[in-house]
Amino acid sequence: MQITHLLLNLAYLQAAWAIPAPDYSLQKLLQIPAGHPAELLGQQPISRHPPFSPGHRDPYDHKVDSVGDERQPLPFRNGDGTTVMGPRNRDRERQNPDLVRPPSTDHGSMPNMRWSFADSHIRIEEGGWTRQTTIRELPTSRELAGVNMRLDQGVIRELHWHTEAEWAYVLAGKVRVTALDLEGGTFMDDLEAGDLWYFPAGHPHSLQGLGENGTEFLLIFDDGNFSEESTFVLTDWLAHTPKAVLAENFRMSPEQFDNIPKSEKYIFQGSNPGSIDQEKPRTFKKSKINFTHHMHAQEPLETSGGRVRITDSTNFPISKTVAAAHLEIAPGALREMHWHPNADEWTYFKKGRARVTIFAAEGNARTFNYMAGDVGIVPRNMGHFVENLSDDEPLEVLEIFRADRFRDFSLFQWLGSSPRRMIAENVFPGDPKGAEEFLKKIEDAEKDPIRDTI
Ligand SMILES: *[C@@H]1O[C@H](CO)[C@@H](O)[C@H](O)[C@H]1NC(C)=O
Ligand SMILES: *[C@@H]1O[C@H](CO)[C@@H](O)[C@H](O)[C@H]1NC(C)=O
Ligand SMILES: *[C@@H]1O[C@H](CO)[C@@H](O)[C@H](O)[C@H]1NC(C)=O
Ligand SMILES: *[C@@H]1O[C@H](CO)[C@@H](O)[C@H](O)[C@H]1NC(C)=O
Numbered sequence: 001m002q003i004t005h006l007l008l009n010l011a012y013l014q015a016a017w018a019i020p021a022p023d024y025s026l027q028k029l030l031q032i033p034a035g036h037p038a039e040l041l042g043q044q045p046i047s048r049h050p051p052f053s054p055g056h057r058d059p060y061d062h063k064v065d066s067v068g069d070e071r072q073p074l075p076f077r078n079g080d081g082t083t084v085m086g087p088r089n090r091d092r093e094r095q096n097p098d099l100v101r102p103p104s105t106d107h108g109s110m111p112n113m114r115w116s117f118a119d120s121h122i123r124i125e126e127g128g129w130t131r132q133t134t135i136r137e138l139p140t141s142r143e144l145a146g147v148n149m150r151l152d153q154g155v156i157r158e159l160h161w162h163t164e165a166e167w168a169y170v171l172a173g174k175v176r177v178t179a180l181d182l183e184g185g186t187f188m189d190d191l192e193a194g195d196l197w198y199f200p201a202g203h204p205h206s207l208q209g210l211g212e213n214g215t216e217f218l219l220i221f222d223d224g225n226f227s228e229e230s231t232f233v234l235t236d237w238l239a240h241t242p243k244a245v246l247a248e249n250f251r252m253s254p255e256q257f258d259n260i261p262k263s264e265k266y267i268f269q270g271s272n273p274g275s276i277d278q279e280k281p282r283t284f285k286k287s288k289i290n291f292t293h294h295m296h297a298q299e300p301l302e303t304s305g306g307r308v309r310i311t312d313s314t315n316f317p318i319s320k321t322v323a324a325a326h327l328e329i330a331p332g333a334l335r336e337m338h339w340h341p342n343a344d345e346w347t348y349f350k351k352g353r354a355r356v357t358i359f360a361a362e363g364n365a366r367t368f369n370y371m372a373g374d375v376g377i378v379p380r381n382m383g384h385f386v387e388n389l390s391d392d393e394p395l396e397v398l399e400i401f402r403a404d405r406f407r408d409f410s411l412f413q414w415l416g417s418s419p420r421r422m423i424a425e426n427v428f429p430g431d432p433k434g435a436e437e438f439l440k441k442i443e444d445a446e447k448d449p450i451r452d453t454i
Contacts (some may be wrong), residue, residue: 052076052101061103063355065389066094067371073100098355098367106357108364111140113356113377117148123228125267127155128209133375135224140377143402144322144346145226147219148373151175151209156270159234161204164221167322169295169398170195171350173215176273177292179205185287188276194296194326196311198319205291208270218348222321222402236264289318295326305333306450313404323406327386329354329395329450335386336451337411340378343401347376352388352395359383383411408449416445 049055051064052074059078066073073093075081081101093100115138120131134145145164148171151157170191177197179187190210191197199205201222209215238246239262243254273279293316300307312323323343329335329352347356349370357367360382369389370376378384388395399406415423423442424435 052097054079054082059104061105063387063389064097065353065391066097067353068390068392070094071097073097075101077101077104095371096369098369103357103367106366108360108362108366110358110360110364110366112138113140113358113366114138114368114370114374115141116371116374118373120148127152127214127269128157128267130228130267132226132228134226136227138375138377140344140379141346141375142224143222143344144400145221145224146346146348146375147221147228148216149207149219150214150216151207151267152214152269153209153212154270154272155209155214155267157207157267158265159204159206160231161202162221162226162231163201164223164226165201165321166197166199166205167220167222167319167324167400168197169218169220169324169348171216171218173213174210175215175217176208176210176276177205179203179287179291181287181289183285183288185285185289186281187287187289187291188279189292190276191292194294196293196295196316196319196324197291198293198316198322199291200318200320208273210273218398220322220346220400233264233266235261239263290316291318293319295324300328301449303448303450305448305452306330306335308449310406312406320404321402323401323403325399325406325449327395327397327399327450329386329388329397330452332452333388334451335397336449337383337385338408338449339381339383340401340408341381342405342407343403344380345376345378345384346400346402347378347386348398348400349374349376350396350398352393353390354395354397355387355389356384410447410449412442412445412451413447416442 047055047057049057050071051058052066052071054076056076057078064071064073071094072090073096074083098106115133117131117133120133120137122129122131128149128151130147130149132145132147133141135141149157170193172193175191177187177189177191179199180203181187182203189197207215238257238260243257246252246257247254293311295309295311298309298311298315300309307328309326310324311319311326313320327335347370349372351372353369353371355367355369356376356378357365358378359365360379368376386395386397401407420439424432424439428435428438
């Protein structure tokens with residue numbers, strides 16, 4: 001009995017940390033992408049044991065991509081911790097290796113900073129759907145709320161307006177947008193993946209999916225308490241106005257409104273529109289405002305470790321309350337240690353997998369993992385970085401802010417711009433050699449949003 005028990009336990013333990021058969025190559029153990037200079041290896045801690053096993057040691061807390069490497073995280077860290085005996089959600093644990101085994105530098109309590117759209121309720125309508133991440137799903141999502149919406153070919157998100165301003169990023173397909181400005185000018189445009197729109201608060205607008213499969217996009221509203229259920233919808237208003245008044249307003253007779261929808265349509269199947277020229281109303285007066293912007297047509301800022309595109313009111317003037325940066329983080333690279341002085345960051349992970357540690361002062365820090373379709377929050381002024389976890393999937397991220405300008409402070413640039421003597425005494429007391437090497441690295445430091453770490 002005892003022996004059987006022991007054997008079962010052994011089998012269980014083996015299954016728990018040895019999925020799949022561990023790859024003992026140095027490359028894999030240290031999570032070092034191929035092609036790194038050999039001398040770097042000498043500086044890495046060497047553990048003969050795979051991550052998440054009792055024998056594993058990593059005093060430097062290297063990243064582990066448990067999804068990509070198909071490893072099952074377990075709470076073993078540098079000789080401490082043990083197995084999980086109770087019920088568990090293995091998929092969620094694999095998605096959160098840095099929650100199951102936090103880096104040894106994490107400390108204190110911090111509210112949750114992660115939500116996946118996969119955990120949001122989906123409202124299904126004719127030919128489309130919508131799901132949201134607001135302060136109700138993620139309590140730290142205070143400044144902004146996000147909505148992920150899909151409209152199939154010809155499907156319309158009906159004419160509506162709302163109390164909040166709306167910013168959007170097209171994720172896939174094609175979409176026709178229409179809006180009215182305060183001077184009575186009409187705006188119409190067709191957008192594709194990587195394009196943006198912005199409708200100031202209260203401005204009426206509509207959206208329609210174009211092309212074979214319509215469209216999908218991310219909407220951002222400049223209030224975390226926004227609800228996609230509480231917009232001002234045309235058919236809702238008409239259905240709740242006495243028909244006698246509709247008759248007076250439109251100079252018709254009340255019975256001519258007998259067949260209007262009895263409640264809001266919200267999302268519904270429409271017919272395929274003609275070209276913008278064909279669809280112009282007779283009184284068409286072209287708006288003098290650009291409500292859209294082609295973010296991906298922008299020349300990117302090339303950094304040592306990837307590409308950045310920043311869109312805010314300096315290059316998209318109407319977007320007064322939302323600023324954004326699109327990042328492509330290159331092999332082995334790091335979105336450098338930085339913070340944002342003017343707004344909370346609402347991060348949307350578009351591709352790949354990432355590790356982010358948020359530093360909240362007073363010794364508090366917590367690490368979160370994110371993958372495509374996840375939302376992260378970094379409250380303003382809290383220091384953080386974004387590390388590309390995957391070995392094979394590119395990492396693409398949108399940093400979004402309730403602000404007119406994108407603003408950040410780079411740790412690297414700050415230290416390089418400070419008196420060298422002070423940095424040496426501050427960070428390397430009693431270690432002149434370390435100080436000298438460090439000072440050499442931050443000489444002529446410029447902001448480098450995504451840093452190649454080699
Ligand atoms: C539309 O979706 C179908 C099914 O997913 C796919 O096979 C087709 O390539 C898509 N067409 C376009 C233009 O993306
Ligand atoms: C959020 O909105 C709801 C409904 O409008 C309201 O009852 C609630 O007080 C609001 N919460 C905050 C924090 O503004
Ligand atoms: C709108 O943007 C286009 C380029 O995308 C530019 O050529 C045009 O001048 C802009 N119009 C206004 C009114 O800003
Ligand atoms: C993320 O890093 C891996 C290697 O660590 C690389 O293969 C992948 O291409 C990177 N992502 C991007 C956007 O370069």
